[in-house]
Amino acid sequence: MSEKETTFVPDAGKCVPWEVKLKELGKLPGNEEIVKKNWENLDEFAYNFIWFWVQR
Amino acid sequence: MSNKEQLYQERLNRYMTAMDCGKPDKVPVCFGIGEWAIKYTDYTFQEVFYDSEKANRIVEDMLPDFDVDIFSGGPTLWWPPMFDVMGSKLYKFPGIGLEEDNTFQYNEEEYMKAEDYDDFIANPTEWLVKNFLPRISAEFAEPGSYRATIALIKSSAAFAMFGAAAGAAAQRWAVEYGMVGQFTGFTKAPFDTLGDALRAMKGILTDLRRRPDKVLAACEAIVPHNIYGGIAGPGADTRFPCFAPLHRGAYPFLNPEQWDKFYWPTLKAVIEGLWAKGKRMFFFAEGNWTPYLEKIAELPEKSIVFDIDTTDAKKAREILGGKFCLQGGIPTTLLTYGTPEKVKEHVKRTIDELAGDGGFILAPGGVLMGDAKKENILAAIEAAREYGVY
Numbered sequence: 317m318s319e320k321e322t323t324f325v326p327d328a329g330k331c332v333p334w335e336v337k338l339k340e341l342g343k344l345p346g347n348e349e350i351v352k353k354n355w356e357n358l359d360e361f362a363y364n365f366i367w368f369w370v371q372r
Numbered sequence: 373m374s375n376k377e378q379l380y381q382e383r384l385n386r387y388m389t390a391m392d393c394g395k396p397d398k399v400p401v402c403f404g405i406g407e408w409a410i411k412y413t414d415y416t417f418q419e420v421f422y423d424s425e426k427a428n429r430i431v432e433d434m435l436p437d438f439d440v441d442i443f444s445g446g447p448t449l450w451w452p453p454m455f456d457v458m459g460s461k462l463y464k465f466p467g468i469g470l471e472e473d474n475t476f477q478y479n480e481e482e483y484m485k486a487e488d489y490d491d492f493i494a495n496p497t498e499w500l501v502k503n504f505l506p507r508i509s510a511e512f513a514e515p516g517s518y519r520a521t522i523a524l525i526k527s528s529a530a531f532a533m534f535g536a537a538a539g540a541a542a543q544r545w546a547v548e549y550g551m552v553g554q555f556t557g558f559t560k561a562p563f564d565t566l567g568d569a570l571r572a573m574k575g576i577l578t579d580l581r582r583r584p585d586k587v588l589a590a591c592e593a594i595v596p597h598n599i600y601g602g603i604a605g606p607g608a609d610t611r612f613p614c615f616a617p618l619h620r621g622a623y624p625f626l627n628p629e630q631w632d633k634f635y636w637p638t639l640k641a642v643i644e645g646l647w648a649k650g651k652r653m654f655f656f657a658e659g660n661w662t663p664y665l666e667k668i669a670e671l672p673e674k675s676i677v678f679d680i681d682t683t684d685a686k687k688a689r690e691i692l693g694g695k696f697c698l699q700g701g702i703p704t705t706l707l708t709y710g711t712p713e714k715v716k717e718h719v720k721r722t723i724d725e726l727a728g729d730g731g732f733i734l735a736p737g738g739v740l741m742g743d744a745k746k747e748n749i750l751a752a753i754e755a756a757r758e759y760g761v762y
Contacts, residue, residue, distance in 0.1 A: 325495045328600035364604055365531050366500050367597060369508065370569045371560055372462065372478065 331362045379550030383441040387552055387733070388611065391652065391677055391697045395730030399723055399760030401753055402554060402699065402735035404444035405431045407475055408744035417474060417742075418467030421448050424534070428541050435549045439753055442733065443545065444554045450476070454530035458523050459510030462569070475742055483507050484570035486579065489586040492570075493593045504570070539606065555654050557607020557614030559646070561639035562594035563587075564619045576620070580630060591638040599645035602653065613654040613677050614646065622659030636667055647675040654699075655679060658738050665691040680726075681737035689726055700737040701726055702752055707736060707744045712751035719755035727760065734760060 324336050334352050338344075344351060373381075389396040409430050410420050420427045431446045452465040464470045464477040483504055484492060492499040506513050511523035545551040560568075566587065567576035579587050601607070602614035620626060621635045643653050655676040661668070662684040668676075673695050680688050680700035688698060701722035706715060719734065726732050734756050740749070 326497050328596040329604065331497060331501075360604065361532070362528075363497065365528050366497060366505070367601060368531065369460075369462070370500060370504060370565060371558060371601060372569045 326363075329360055329363055330356075331359050331366070334359070376548060376550040380546055380552060383550060383552045386441045390731060390733050391613070392674060393694055393697055393731035395762050397762060398441075399727045399756060399762070400441040400733045401439075401756045401760065402442035402444055402733050403438070403440045403749060403753060404554075404740070405434050405438065405446055406444075406740045406744070407447050407742040408740050408746065408749070409434060410447055411742060412746055416466065416472040418465075418472040421450075421452050421466055421476070424448070424451065424537050424541075431541075431545070432549075435545060435551060439757060441552060442554045442735075443551045444735070446541070451530065451534040452476075454527050454534060457526035457530060458505075458508075458512055461508050461510065480568075480572045482572045482575040484566075484575075486571075486575070486583065489583065489590055493586070493589050496593050496597060535605075553612065555615040556609045556612045557602045557604065557651065559598045559602035559614050559616050559642060559653065561616070561618055561621055561635060562591040562598055562642065563621070563635045563638065564617075565594050565598060566590050567620045573620075580626075580634060584634070587634055591634070595638050595641050595645065598642045599649075602642070602646045603649055603651050607651070610650040610652075613652040615656065616653045617656045618658065621664070622657065622661060623663050628663055631664060632667070636664070640671065643671055643675055647672050652676060657681060657683060660684075662687055668692065669695060671696070677733070679735075679737065685722070685726060689728070693728065694731060697731045697733060698726060699733040699735050701732075701734055702736045704736050704738045704740055704744065707740060707748045707752065710748055712747050715748045715751045716755040719752050720759045723756070723759045727762075730762070 324333065326333055334355050337355060338348070338352075383400075386396040386398060386400040390400045407417070410417055413430055415426050415430070420430065427446050427448050450463070452468065455463055455465070456468065461479055461481070464479065466472050466474050466476065470477060488499070488503065491503070502515070506515055509523065512520045514520050542553050546553070567573065571579060576587070602616070603610075607614050618639070621631065621639065626635055646653055652674065653676045655668075656679045658679075658681050660682045665683070665687055668678065669691050674697070677697045677699050678688065678692050680698060682703075685701060692698060702715070702718065706718055710718075722734065727734075
């Protein structure tokens, strides 16, 4: 898992970009947009949590 | 439309008009019910910091008679349990580390070392997770351990809970009291992000001489994150400015040459980046920014609301007036050590000198701490309403 973490530099607002996760998941049998939207919402929450600590 | 909805619209129009440098019907007034209000209750600081219902009760007991247009917030900035569960070293809070009737205190340390610059610059978010969070958090010191995993679950839950509670309270104050919130979103100058919590005062000032290129590169790396912070989540509401407490940029933390080189370019980039997305910054210029007014005037028109703390108010109006909304004018020291009579005289003089043809919001210039007097704050609001009619 640690090797995966060092293979990308997330943009502002992201921790693990959906594009990275989608490659790991492969083709989805259902609606990708539903999964993507919720992934990105929670990813943004994690991002805001992390940066909260440094933006005192 | 109910009376409260109408009141909200009137206040909102006043705020929006002033931010666009226009002249509303009255000079908008901005105050919060901060720490100063705690001493007029039976609660300790600890009770108010830890129990958001008590903090909200203080606000809601006062709001009916608190005739301001823009509300800058309640008595607490943070919810200590979110910090406690991480074993956070960043703050001491009332009742844990400090006596129960003290305010919070920041523990400034070099949580980022000089040798960390390259890794931080390469991947700031990953560096924060792997290095900064473990260093500032006793419970998260060993990521992957039982204690660290539990701490992260608790603290992220607390972050969500506190955010939801704060949002619900702001919504209630809007509906039930017609109160308009001052800002949405939070950001900083990249140099402050680096100099406040990461390298600390001693570290950043040493870096200016020993590794200036690293400082510049780190500030550049922070720019997109600070643009994002201003518009993330509730900050997406571009009607309201994002809050930007500006620290090391006040004169004379840096000399003007250092300010030009290290502080201003990336703060300007953040402001321009936000403005490109339609988001204005509340430029909370604590302290004295007089030497830098000409530079600040180069920003896109209306892209900031400039706060006047100890900056020369007349020069600020002369150089920035008409181009940016100005806010402030009431010294926090006057609200602590003055009398209602002195406060009223000052408010009248401030309105005469600064309100002009609009583009001005009357407010305290800095943060009102626990020693500000209620009678002085109420006198300021009363005088604002008496003298602040265009």
